[in-house]
Amino acid sequence: MGTLDYLLQGFGTALVWYNILFAFVGVLIGTAVGVLPGIGPMSGVALLIPVTASITGGLPPEQAATSAIILLAGVYYGAMYGGSTTSILLNTPGESSSVVTTLDGYQMAKKGRAGSALSIAAIGSFVAGIFTLIALIVMAKPLSNVALKFGPAEYFSLMLLGLGAVSGLAGKSVTKALIMTVSGLLLGTIGIDNVSGIARFTFDVPWLYQGIEFLTIAVGLFAVGEVFKTILEKEEEDGEIARINNMLPSKEEFKESAAPIARGSILGFFVGILPGAGATLASFFSYLLEKKVSKNPSKFGTGAIAGVAGPESANNAASGGAMIPLLTLGIPGSGTTAILMGALMMYNVQPGPLLFEDHPQVAWGLIASMFIGNLMLLILNLPLVKVFAKIIETPKKYLIPMIIAISIFGVYAVQVSTYDLLLLLACGVLGYFLSKNDYPIAPLVLGLVLGPMIENNLRRALTISNGDYTVFLSRPISLIFLIITLLWLVVPFLMKRRGKEVIINVEG
Amino acid sequence: MISFKKFSTVVTAGALALSLAACSSGASKETSSPAAKKEEGTGYPTKAISVVAPSGAGGGWDLTARSFTKILSETKLVEQPLTVENKPGGGGAVFMAEYATQQAANNDMLFVNSPPIIINNLKKEGNSPYGYKNTTPLAQLTKDYGAIVVKADSKFKDLKSVLDEVKKDPTKLTFAGGSAPGSMDHLISILPAFKYGVDPTKIKYVSYDGGGEAITALLGGNADVIGTDASSVKEFLKAGKIRVLAITSAKRLGGDFKDVPTAKEQSVDAEFTIWRGVFGPEKMSKEAKTYWEKTIDKLVQTPEWKKEVETQGWELEYKNSADFQKFLGEQDKQVKELLTALGMQK
Numbered sequence: 024m025g026t027l028d029y030l031l032q033g034f035g036t037a038l039v040w041y042n043i044l045f046a047f048v049g050v051l052i053g054t055a056v057g058v059l060p061g062i063g064p065m066s067g068v069a070l071l072i073p074v075t076a077s078i079t080g081g082l083p084p085e086q087a088a089t090s091a092i093i094l095l096a097g098v099y100y101g102a103m104y105g106g107s108t109t110s111i112l113l114n115t116p117g118e119s120s121s122v123v124t125t126l127d128g129y130q131m132a133k134k135g136r137a138g139s140a141l142s143i144a145a146i147g148s149f150v151a152g153i154f155t156l157i158a159l160i161v162m163a164k165p166l167s168n169v170a171l172k173f174g175p176a177e178y179f180s181l182m183l184l185g186l187g188a189v190s191g192l193a194g195k196s197v198t199k200a201l202i203m204t205v206s207g208l209l210l211g212t213i214g215i216d217n218v219s220g221i222a223r224f225t226f227d228v229p230w231l232y233q234g235i236e237f238l239t240i241a242v243g244l245f246a247v248g249e250v251f252k253t254i255l256e257k258e259e260e261d262g263e264i265a266r267i268n269n270m271l272p273s274k275e276e277f278k279e280s281a282a283p284i285a286r287g288s289i290l291g292f293f294v295g296i297l298p299g300a301g302a303t304l305a306s307f308f309s310y311l312l313e314k315k316v317s318k319n320p321s322k323f324g325t326g327a328i329a330g331v332a333g334p335e336s337a338n339n340a341a342s343g344g345a346m347i348p349l350l351t352l353g354i355p356g357s358g359t360t361a362i363l364m365g366a367l368m369m370y371n372v373q374p375g376p377l378l379f380e381d382h383p384q385v386a387w388g389l390i391a392s393m394f395i396g397n398l399m400l401l402i403l404n405l406p407l408v409k410v411f412a413k414i415i416e417t418p419k420k421y422l423i424p425m426i427i428a429i430s431i432f433g434v435y436a437v438q439v440s441t442y443d444l445l446l447l448l449a450c451g452v453l454g455y456f457l458s459k460n461d462y463p464i465a466p467l468v469l470g471l472v473l474g475p476m477i478e479n480n481l482r483r484a485l486t487i488s489n490g491d492y493t494v495f496l497s498r499p500i501s502l503i504f505l506i507i508t509l510l511w512l513v514v515p516f517l518m519k520r521r522g523k524e525v526i527i528n529v530e531g
Numbered sequence: 532m533i534s535f536k537k538f539s540t541v542v543t544a545g546a547l548a549l550s551l552a553a554c555s556s557g558a559s560k561e562t563s564s565p566a567a568k569k570e571e572g573t574g575y576p577t578k579a580i581s582v583v584a585p586s587g588a589g590g591g592w593d594l595t596a597r598s599f600t601k602i603l604s605e606t607k608l609v610e611q612p613l614t615v616e617n618k619p620g621g622g623g624a625v626f627m628a629e630y631a632t633q634q635a636a637n638n639d640m641l642f643v644n645s646p647p648i649i650i651n652n653l654k655k656e657g658n659s660p661y662g663y664k665n666t667t668p669l670a671q672l673t674k675d676y677g678a679i680v681v682k683a684d685s686k687f688k689d690l691k692s693v694l695d696e697v698k699k700d701p702t703k704l705t706f707a708g709g710s711a712p713g714s715m716d717h718l719i720s721i722l723p724a725f726k727y728g729v730d731p732t733k734i735k736y737v738s739y740d741g742g743g744e745a746i747t748a749l750l751g752g753n754a755d756v757i758g759t760d761a762s763s764v765k766e767f768l769k770a771g772k773i774r775v776l777a778i779t780s781a782k783r784l785g786g787d788f789k790d791v792p793t794a795k796e797q798s799v800d801a802e803f804t805i806w807r808g809v810f811g812p813e814k815m816s817k818e819a820k821t822y823w824e825k826t827i828d829k830l831v832q833t834p835e836w837k838k839e840v841e842t843q844g845w846e847l848e849y850k851n852s853a854d855f856q857k858f859l860g861e862q863d864k865q866v867k868e869l870l871t872a873l874g875m876q877k
Binding site: 172173174175215216217218219220221222225227229230231232233377438439440479483486487489 | 616617618619620621622624625627628654656657658659702705710711712713714717735736737738739740746747748750751752753754875
């Protein structure tokens with residue numbers, strides 16, 4: 024059977040009435056999740072896992088897995104659409120990948136061009152979404168054939184690349200980002216070590232045998248941390264809400280955005296494939312790229328539509344690109360895809376090289392549903408931009424208890440442990456102080472996810488090679504990843520040394 | 532216009548809150564445990580029964596618990612409502628710690644387990660202080676066996692050639708399995724070699740996160756031999772991607788495995804059953820125990836149960852309470868012997 028047949032079958036699966044409904048609910052919640060500060064796509068998806076598990080409980084396992092992943096993936100890319108809304112209207116990014124959108128988006132809104140900004144963000148996201156899906160269909164197969172060749176050595180080098188990319192990411196201080204990354208790696212060592220079977224840092228407490236739950240940490244640091252921040256820093260209360268004049272961009276604005284959308288889509292897709300890089304980095308890259316190729320870079324920061332169109336396309340394309348390592352390699356490229364992977368495994372569907380062979384219904388059903396979901400999002404976002412912006416108007420006194428309740432229910436439903444609730448609250452307090460002092464949280468969470476993988480694959484590779492370290496250099500794919508990692512870390516240093524003008528140009 | 536704006540704000544936020552609240556309460560209802568009170572006298576069961584799967588949703592324990600409760604309700608063998616609870620953590624150790632202490636007399640809470648209940652209790656690292664002796668074993672429901680598997684184009688055609696190679700040079704071959712050393716996959720992988728006289732601590736064993744990853748490593752040439760459960764490699768065997776060298780059963784299996792010899796046939800005395808069974812609390816009342824013995828006895832005779840076991844791809848093997856208890860004693864001895872040889876015993 025050819026790819027087209029599989030895709031048609033996938034549409035057959037995705038067009039079953041309840042799967043359409045699941046996709047719709049997914050993208051709807053996703054948009055809300057993107058709009059609401061405090062709940063990012065990661066906590067949004069995590070919170071919905073137990074809910075989807077009980078809704079799909081009546082279906083046969085394979086169908087249940089398909090429907091559940093359709094809904095959860097809908098939340099994921101739905102959040103990429105919704106994230107821009109608060110960035111543009113309130114100068115408050117709904118999630119980290121929309122941070123860069125605030126730079127020009129908010130300026131546009133201030134000048135009464137909020138409608139154009141919001142619409143171009145939705146249109147850019149749609150184009151990027153469709154582009155990545157086509158790329159996914161064309162490239163997933165070859166990538167999944169290469170995937171089988173991935174042994175522990177390749178995984179190790181690949182994870183190292185992800186880690187290298189993440190520590191260079193976000194935050195004003197590289198030192199702080201590194202501190203957070205290492206903290207994440209350290210937390211990841213708690214539990215029964217999977218390679219040696221030895222219990223580490225568990226103090227004979229059975230609760231710690233399986234390690235610190237990533238979900239608890241993530242929801243605590245992000246969602247609950249944001250709650251504490253809102254309570255303690257009341258001045259945020261009076262964020263001004265911009266008026267929306269026109270709904271659609273003008274012809275000229277369309278012309279200005281076409282190329283940035285195309286570039287953002289391609290760039291975002293490839294950055295998204297890299298584990299650890301993800302949507303945030305993709306949006307930053309796209310912004311810097313647009314600024315670099317623009318004829319008048321001085322316009323950036325004052326309301327250039329390219330500064331909205333590029334990054335918003337890129338972050339959506341990255342979320343699609345991140346599905347490739349997830350579906351074909353079983354590697355989560357970001358926190359959210361890590362949670363999606365956990366959801367699939369709950370249904371006994373192992374994402375990995377054999378997913379397309381073992382569970383074509385799940386894989387192709389998901390891909391087909393993403394076409395439908397992206398279309399729904401475009402239809403949903405254009406006319407309903409006004410309504411969704413209303414969620415921001417919800418008084419904080421109602422919003423905060425809601426976020427706390429959702430966080431606690433979500434963590435308890437998955438972990439069924441009161442210790443995890445205490446850990447959740449502790450992480451919330453910690454999250455507040457960390458972000459107050461400009462310690463980026465994302466590197467910690469990704470360190471927690473990537474740490475055990477790096478460590479286990481390193482030791483597996485060394486066990487197989489009987490302790491010979493050259494295995495990482497003698498295997499070509501592994502060597503390529505190591506070289507990229509090295510370049511990733513070294514090039515910025517060299518650039519800085521060669522001439523500061525380059526950096527100043529980009530920054531200014 | 533302003534009032535409309537406000538109205539839609541409330542509606543949007545309200546609808547979101549409602550839908551999330553409704554979902555959350557649905558999820559929490561499922562996990563709320565019924566009051567734990569010891570019920571003496573006639574008429575057991577008088578309350579809802581919960582069957583615990585000491586893992587997250589979707590795994591083998593969870594599926595067994597769900598099939599068990601589903602058929603009991605469908606066939607009306609149990610009139611009281613039955614619910615499945617997931618209590619993940621520590622490979623079952625977290626739940627055991629609570630069950631053996633706080634729920635030791637709770638007749639309304641049963642649970643599902645398999646060899647890890649014995650292994651966790653005996654191994655040194657990640658030890659669970661409570662084992663099967665802190666429960667009332669009610670019945671074994673299903674069985675599966677270990678399988679020693681190589682890639683289809685491997686040079687090894689039988690178990691002996693692999694074992695001879697390991698005996699000669701243990702650094703040459705890489706064994707892999709889906710769980711940490713000292714756990715079930717590891718024991719299955721090294722059992723034949725151990726019985727063949729190879730020092731099990733010398734064997735190169737690489738553990739992966741789950742059986743699926745281990746099979747991937749085998750197919751990708753990153754592992755030479757894997758030890759796993761027979762049912763999970765069935766699809767790969769059918770697809771002609773792997774060769775199963777031996778099954779750790781007493782007799783040959785049927786169906787897809789009919790051409791696969793047992794380890795015993797190849798004169799390697801390696802037998803290991805991966806059973807799944809139902810347990811009650813240690814201080815279960817006599818009345819409750821008799822009730823479940825009778826009910827499960829009836830359950831396993833029903834065509835509905837047989838059909839369910841078949842659709843799930845399991846093999847039916849029923850042992851009643853007394854036989855199961857005896858069998859667990861034998862298992863305990865075997866696992867202890869293996870872990871001692873590995874230096875991993877408590």
